[in-house]
Amino acid sequence: MPHWTALVAEKKQRQLNSIPQDWLTCGLLNAREIEITNTSVDVLLERLASAEWTAIEVTTAFSKRAIVAHQLVNCLTEIFVDRALARAAELDDHLKKTGKIVGPLHGLPISLKDQICIKGLETIMGYASWIGKYADKNAVLVDVLIECGAVPFVRTNVPQTLMWPESFNSVFGRTPNPYNRSLTSGGSSGGEGALVALKGSPLGVGSDIGGSxxxxxAFCGLYSLRPSYGRVPYCGALNSLEGQDSVPSVFGPMTNSLSGVKVFMKAVVNAKPWLKDPLAVRKKWDEDEYNLADHGYGKDLCFGIMWDDGVRSLEITKAALQKAGHKVVDWKPIKHRLLQQVTMDILTAASTEDIMITTSVTGEPIIATMELDDTGFRPQNSGITAYQLWQLQKLRQNTRKEYLDHWEATASETGTGRPVDAIICPVAAYAAPPHGKNSYTNYTTVWNGLDYPATTFPVTTVDSTLDGQEPPHGFYDDFDQYVYEMYDPEKFKNAPEEAVIKMTEIVDAALTATK
Known part of the structure; x- marks a missing residue:
């Protein structure tokens, strides 16, 4: 086995060789290609279906823009333009001969996080030790997307192990934030976030076990969905902590247009993934749920807002919803610290052993920090027994029941006769922070522990005039004080399932109406 550094050097050279050499230039896209890559998913699909735009020219346009994005923020891992164009040509030929599209995603280029296996390609997932690990078949999700007419065309960068909220590894390096390169793009789907934000992909697939x-x-200003367990097929993809199925990782869409979230979910679940993945939930797209039949059909909704001290975007959202005729009440969270802790204890019960076994193949170093210096955090093996793990799972189960009862009890204060229809809360305690500083995932991990579907939607970006630092005040704890002291408005400048999708559309429409 070659030394891990030799493996990395050889892999990086192969990645460079996979880029068409005449694409390593400025002014790469023509006016039509710029128009294509600035178009929302729903309009792209309409124009592809009508043959106004061919799959070849749409795939070419996004492939070029992905290469531009990669040169700016180092967001790609596998680049397979020739394969993608061959697939696009097949789709064009089918439409020309039959007059029919292949499926609901006909001709749409889709990027994938570097853990979703594609036959004949390596899946490295940030490990030098997995260089040369070629897939002998597609992950089920890839087969489903191809069946729906999509065109997979690139895969994107991740942190070593995936178990970081930032994106850096020893093979491909760091993916910074496309709006401010001194800040993080987040993780572990940071390559997807950066690529989609730069419109190098109309729709990307990320994974989420604690906020990924x-x-x-959120850090890159995108729409996304963390679906509930089993709604999107996971079979055949690689992961860390495989075998841990109490808090499963899930796949979901990341896109610049909210239409892309619905298009992806409806296409995937209507393809009957449960016939290919035994853990996929047997549930087609439910139009009644999307139309909010259990929520007054979207009229006079009541949203609960979980506040964070001094978060301006929540004030904007509250005002927009109230202006649109909806009610907003304060959400009183319960046991979030416990939910965060028990979820992370389950996830990390054998994490050190998992990572050590993987890296021992080549002796590659385990990355101890995402910072540019020597401090940081890394999930540690809690060294617990099977019995102790069962107690954690039991505690989580009981806490989920408490949270459900707490939510149902809000019916007494909404005035609608229903409990709160949805909760709006921050994704993080800050906008995209500097590299190595994203060490708090409580705002996202609790929803993984509860298995509540969750979307993100962009509201605004940091404005150094409007978002000055608050005066010194009492802090909840040491971390609250750390976030306060880290924040500098100039440093952070420019950091940007059926029912939950529909309610996000309602919130997004309310925000749009105020702009």
Missing amino acids: IRIPS
Whole structure:
């Protein structure tokens, strides 16, 4: 086995060789390609279906823009333009001969996080030790997307192990934030976040076990969805902590347009993934749920807002919803610290052993920090027994029941006769922070522990005039004080399932109406 550094050097050279050499230039896209890559998912699909735009030219446009994005923020891992164009040509030929599209995603280029296996390609997941590990078949989700007419065309960067809310590894390096390169793009789907934000992909697929879709989407200003367990097929993909199925990782969409979230979910679940993945939930798209049949059909909704001290975007959202005729009440969270802790204890019960076994193949170093210096955090093996793990799972189960009862009890204060229809809360305690400083995932991990579907939507970006630091005040704890002291408005400048999708559309429409 070659030394891990030799493996990395050889892999990086192969990655460079996979880029068409005449694409390593400025002014790469023509006016039509710029128009294509600035178009929302729903309009792209309409124009592809009508043959106004061919799959070849749409795939070419996004492939070029992905290469531009990669040169700016180092967001790609596998680049397979020739394969994607061959697939696009097949789709164009089918439409020309039959007059029919292949499926609901006909001709749409889709990028994938570097853990979703594609036959014949390596899946490295940030490990030098996995260089040369070629997939002998597609992950089920890839087969489903191809069946729906999509065109997979690139895969994107992740942190070593995936178990970080930032994106850095020893093979491909760091993916910074596209709006401010001194800040993080988030993780572990940070490559997807950066690529989609730069419109190098109309729709990307990330994964989420503690916030890995929502954190990079929030830091990069995207729409996204963390679905509930089993709604999107996971079979055949690689992961860390495989075998841990109490708090499963889930796949979900990341996109610049809210239409892309619905298009992806509806296409995937209507493809009957449970026939290919035994853990996929047997549940087609439910139009009644999307139309909010159990929520007054979207009229006079009541949203609960979980506040964070001094978060301006929540004030904007509250005002927009009230202006649109909806009610907003304060959400009183219960046991979030416990939910965060028990979820992380379950996830990390054997994490050190998992990582050590993987890296021992080549002796590559285990990355101890995402910072540019020597401090940081890394999930540690709690060294617990099977019995102790069962007690954690039991505690989580009981706490989920308490949270459900707490939510149902809000019916007494909403005035609608229903409990709160949805909760709005921050994704993080800050906008995209400097590299190595994203060490708090409580705002996202609790929803993984509860298995509540969650979307993200962009509201605004940091404005150094409007978002000055608050005067010194009492702090909840040491971490609250750390976030306060870390914040500098100039440093942070520019950091940006059926029912939950529909309610996000309602919130987004209310925000749009105020702009």
